[in-house]
Each structure stands twice: as C-alpha cells, then as structure tokens.
Amino acid sequence: MFSEWTATTAASTHSDSVLEHPVGGAAGIVDALVHAVQRNASVVxxxxxxxxxxxxxxxxxxxxxxxxxxxxxxxxxxxxxxxxxxxxxxxxxxxxxxxxxxxxxxxxxPMCPSFMHLHLAIELTPAVRAKIPYALEANYVSVEDWSRGIASPDNVVLVSVPTVLEPGRAPDGFAVVHAYTPATEPYAAWAGLRPGTAAYDAKKAERSAVLWRAVARIFGQDVRDLAHVKLVGTPRTHERFLNRKFGSYGPMxxxxxxxxxxxxxxxxxxxxxxxxxxxxxxxxxxxxxxxxxxxxxxxxxxxxxxxxxxxxxxxx
Ligand SMILES: Cc1cc2nc3c(=O)[nH]c(=O)nc-3n(C[C@H](O)[C@H](O)[C@H](O)COP(=O)(O)OP(=O)(O)OC[C@H]3O[C@@H](n4cnc5c(N)ncnc54)[C@H](O)[C@@H]3O)c2cc1C
The missing domain is CATH 3.50.50 (FAD/NAD(P)-binding domain)
Structure with missing residues (x-):
C-alpha cells in the first residue's frame, strides 16, 4: 500500500495512485460534516x-x-x-x-496499541533549506529495517508535511511537520507514569527518538534545536485527546x-x-x-x- 502511494516513477505500475489530502486538513472534513448536519436543521x-x-x-x-x-x-x-x-x-x-x-x-x-507523535513547526531559512537533500514532499514513510514489518515497534514512521500542499496553513516560510508511529506504541509502559513528571519526560525523550530520526532524514539535519514548535504526543496524550481508553487505534x-x-x-x-x-x-x-x-x-x-x-x- 505504501509503495503504491509513494510510487511516482515512470516505471511504476501504480503511477496513478495518490494519497489524497482534504483541503483544510482533517479540520476540513470536520467542517464539511458539521455543515451537512446543520444544513438539515440539526445541531452539533x-x-x-x-x-x-x-x-x-x-x-x-x-x-x-x-x-x-x-x-x-x-x-x-x-x-x-x-x-x-x-x-x-x-x-x-x-x-x-x-x-x-x-x-x-x-x-x-483485543485492542491495537497506541501512538507516538511529533508535531513541529520548522522555519525554512536558507541555511535549513540548503541541507534538505530533495524538494520537500507532502508524505514520507521512513523505515528503519524493511525485514521487521509495519507492526514492529520503532520501525515505521509516517511523516507528513501538509504545508507542501497548503502553505497557508503556517506562517510564511514555515513547514508544519507531523510524524507518528502507526499504532505500534504499547500503552502499558505509559500507564504508571504521570504526565509532567521527570520520569514521564524522560520516557518521552526515549520513545520519540525514532520520530526525530525520521524527520532528520527528510531534512538532512537534526531539527531538534531548529523547531519553533515541538509537541511530543504519547499514548497518554492520545487517550486524552481522542477520548479513548488506552489511546488505542481500535479493535484488533x-x-x-x-x-x-x-x-x-x-x-x-x-x-x-x-x-x-x-x-x-x-x-x-x-x-x-x-x-x-x-x-x-x-x-x-x-x-x-x-x-x-x-x-x-x-x-x-
Ligand atoms: C494518527 C492516526 C492516523 C490514522 N490514519 C488513518 C488513515 O490513514 N486511514 C484511515 O482510514 N484511518 C486512519 N486512522 C483511523 C481513523 O482515524 C479511525 O479509525 C476513525 O477515526 C474512527 O472513527 P470513530 O468514529 O469510530 O471513532 P473516533 O474518531 O475516535 O470518534 C469517537 C468520538 O467520541 C467522542 N467521545 C468519547 N467518549 C464520549 C462521551 N462520553 N460523550 C461524548 N463523546 C464522546 C470522542 O471525543 C470522539 O470524538 C488513523 C488514526 C490515527 C489516530
């Protein structure tokens, strides 16, 4: 599936496959749904x-x-x-x-595991641009080891840079980046940790390393000190924001x-x-x-x- 999305070469047999982005991002879908409900005189x-x-x-x-x-x-x-x-x-x-x-x-x-997330805003200064090896794309799949498969923890990272498609979603000259592991982060290791404590922060640093590595590959440099906004999301964040026990991706x-x-x-x-x-x-x-x-x-x-x-x- 990933190779179909990312295949853009003339030799590809799937060159008509695309990964679609809603205009306005995920919020664009929400707005459209709310509009459809309200248009029929119902209430959200x-x-x-x-x-x-x-x-x-x-x-x-x-x-x-x-x-x-x-x-x-x-x-x-x-x-x-x-x-x-x-x-x-x-x-x-x-x-x-x-x-x-x-x-x-x-x-x-049985439920799927949860996620680690990285949300970043990076200023594309001439110095930063100079190190980016290829023109920025909207989507990447970063794989540590092809033999381990997608379900293996710390192996596959999905990265999107939506400002490639919609530059207006960020201030001029900035790239917005979202990197995440595809439901490979077990909740159990986070259950006993309290957000805001040193132990929780240390775990965040340890478990987000693979995400930073993936973004560094795309930007040709470590972006930890460059990012103006850096938000690291954990299974606990996921549980809170998505209102789902254990921040799970869903039933397995x-x-x-x-x-x-x-x-x-x-x-x-x-x-x-x-x-x-x-x-x-x-x-x-x-x-x-x-x-x-x-x-x-x-x-x-x-x-x-x-x-x-x-x-x-x-x-x-
Ligand atoms: C990072 C990520 C990437 C994903 N990528 C893809 C993808 O590429 N393709 C794909 O097809 N799917 C993807 N998914 C999965 C997809 O988003 C979910 O399967 C889908 O959103 C599930 O919809 P749902 O309505 O069942 O649940 P949800 O979207 O979780 O909706 C449940 C809602 O109920 C609300 N709620 C909970 N408790 C209460 C309560 N007591 N009272 C009122 N409201 C409550 C929650 O706040 C939430 O809004 C992805 C998910 C994540 C997290």
Whole structure:
C-alpha cells in the first residue's frame, strides 16, 4: 500500500495512485460534516460529554430514551441513541442496572496499541533549506529495517508535511511537520507514569527518538534545536485527546486469521434504540470502515428510496 502511494516513477505500475489530502486538513472534513448536519436543521454540540444512556423499561422491553450529559442535562431521543465511542468505553455509558451482556463483551475485544507523535513547526531559512537533500514532499514513510514489518515497534514512521500542499496553513516560510508511529506504541509502559513528571519526560525523550530520526532524514539535519514548535504526543496524550481508553487505534481484528469478532451496528445491543457504530462495529477500524458502519445504521433508520436518491445525488 505504501509503495503504491509513494510510487511516482515512470516505471511504476501504480503511477496513478495518490494519497489524497482534504483541503483544510482533517479540520476540513470536520467542517464539511458539521455543515451537512446543520444544513438539515440539526445541531452539533461539542464539549458536551455523555455520562449515561438513559434506558427505560425492563427485560426485552428496555429502550434507550436519550442521554444524560456529564453536566447533568438530559437530551431526549426521538428514534434512538447512536454511539461511536470505542468498545472499551461503550460499557461505561450504561448504568449498572441497564448494562447488557453484549456491551460488557465488547470490552473484551483485543485492542491495537497506541501512538507516538511529533508535531513541529520548522522555519525554512536558507541555511535549513540548503541541507534538505530533495524538494520537500507532502508524505514520507521512513523505515528503519524493511525485514521487521509495519507492526514492529520503532520501525515505521509516517511523516507528513501538509504545508507542501497548503502553505497557508503556517506562517510564511514555515513547514508544519507531523510524524507518528502507526499504532505500534504499547500503552502499558505509559500507564504508571504521570504526565509532567521527570520520569514521564524522560520516557518521552526515549520513545520519540525514532520520530526525530525520521524527520532528520527528510531534512538532512537534526531539527531538534531548529523547531519553533515541538509537541511530543504519547499514548497518554492520545487517550486524552481522542477520548479513548488506552489511546488505542481500535479493535484488533485480523481478517486473515481470526473469525470476525466485531458486531454489526444493528445487533450490538439488546436494548432497543441503541446503536454502536464507528471502528468498534463491523467492518472495523479506519475511516472507510467507520463510514460503512454508519451507513449500515443509517440504512436501518431511513427509507431505502430516500437513500437511493441521496446516493444518486452524489454520483454513486
Ligand atoms: C494518527 C492516526 C492516523 C490514522 N490514519 C488513518 C488513515 O490513514 N486511514 C484511515 O482510514 N484511518 C486512519 N486512522 C483511523 C481513523 O482515524 C479511525 O479509525 C476513525 O477515526 C474512527 O472513527 P470513530 O468514529 O469510530 O471513532 P473516533 O474518531 O475516535 O470518534 C469517537 C468520538 O467520541 C467522542 N467521545 C468519547 N467518549 C464520549 C462521551 N462520553 N460523550 C461524548 N463523546 C464522546 C470522542 O471525543 C470522539 O470524538 C488513523 C488514526 C490515527 C489516530
């Protein structure tokens, strides 16, 4: 997959493969989704974490009627509640009495490890430019040892320099750099460390070395002292920013070896009106799969003819 993305030579058999960037970065996708929701007279609420899904009734007649936010506010549902929190976080959305077996079971799914991140802003002064071996590209894959494979810790680093495509995303003359390990950082080593302590900072320095090395290859120089902004993200950062237990990439489902263990969005819960979508439902992790699980849920709510009309409208 990586070689298809990066193949640009005339000899390549995949020269028409491209890695697409949304205009405006990831925020551009968020803005488009928010716009689509608001255009249909619906509301997007942020900084409004859900504490519990409200369930009424008993036994097979249990039904979700809304959610209670951590602020105490209740938001009632007409059709039901759709959740895209991770499978590890999903069970905590139910009170002890309402929790049902499938929610507890979903917490047992083995999870992928987490990430190390580096976010940098580097000023492209003439001296810095002079050492960059090739014109900067938008994407790189830095591999320490090809024989070890992508799942091996400290081996593969993905680096993007989005300002190559959108220079306006940074002040004039600066490059923005994001380097990360692709879900190869185990959470366990970070669990006992408290952010802000010397031990945590020492671990950050140790575990980010492979990222700095990858960026140094691209820039032809060590950029530690050159970067105006340097943010090192750890599994703890990931857990906090993405609101996911253990900062995990998502459920580890090996399509080649294991039987399919992810539930379909419709059948996730025994409580009527609760839907679990996102990377913890079939077909799994990654944006295309996540979108597919949402389609499955949407198909269950909406009229088929209405869906067909929407698909036609967007050229599918
Ligand atoms: C660094 C990185 C690179 C990636 N690269 C790719 C890639 O190249 N291609 C690809 O296909 N996929 C990629 N992915 C994976 C992809 O981003 C995820 O699979 C996808 O975003 C999962 O979507 P989701 O809706 O299931 O979960 P999320 O995007 O995690 O959404 C869950 C949301 O629920 C919110 N939440 C949690 N608890 C609560 C609560 N109690 N109340 C209210 N809200 C709550 C969270 O804040 C979050 O916004 C990447 C992921 C990472 C981290």
């Amino acid at each position: 609420r942020t900084s409004a974490p859900v504490d519990k899904i409200l369930v009424e009734g008993a036994g097979d007649a249990r039904r979700a009627v809304g959610v209670r936010l951590k602020s105490g506010e209740k938001v009632m549902a007409k059709e039901g509640v759709i959740s895209n929190v991770s499978s590890l976080d999903f069970p905590s959305l139910f009170s002890d009495e309402a929790r049902e077996p499938t929610a507890a079971k979903s917490a047992d799914t 489902v090996d399509a080649a070896q294991s039987p399919l263990t992810l539930p379909l969005p419709q059948s996730t819960t025994a409580i009527h009106g609760v839907w679990s979508v996102g990377d913890s439902a079939f077909p799994g992790i990654g944006v295309p799969a996540t979108a597919a699980s949402a389609w499955l849920a949407a198909n269950a709510f909406g009229d088929v003819r209405e869906h067909a009309a929407i698909l036609k409208n967007i050229g599918l």
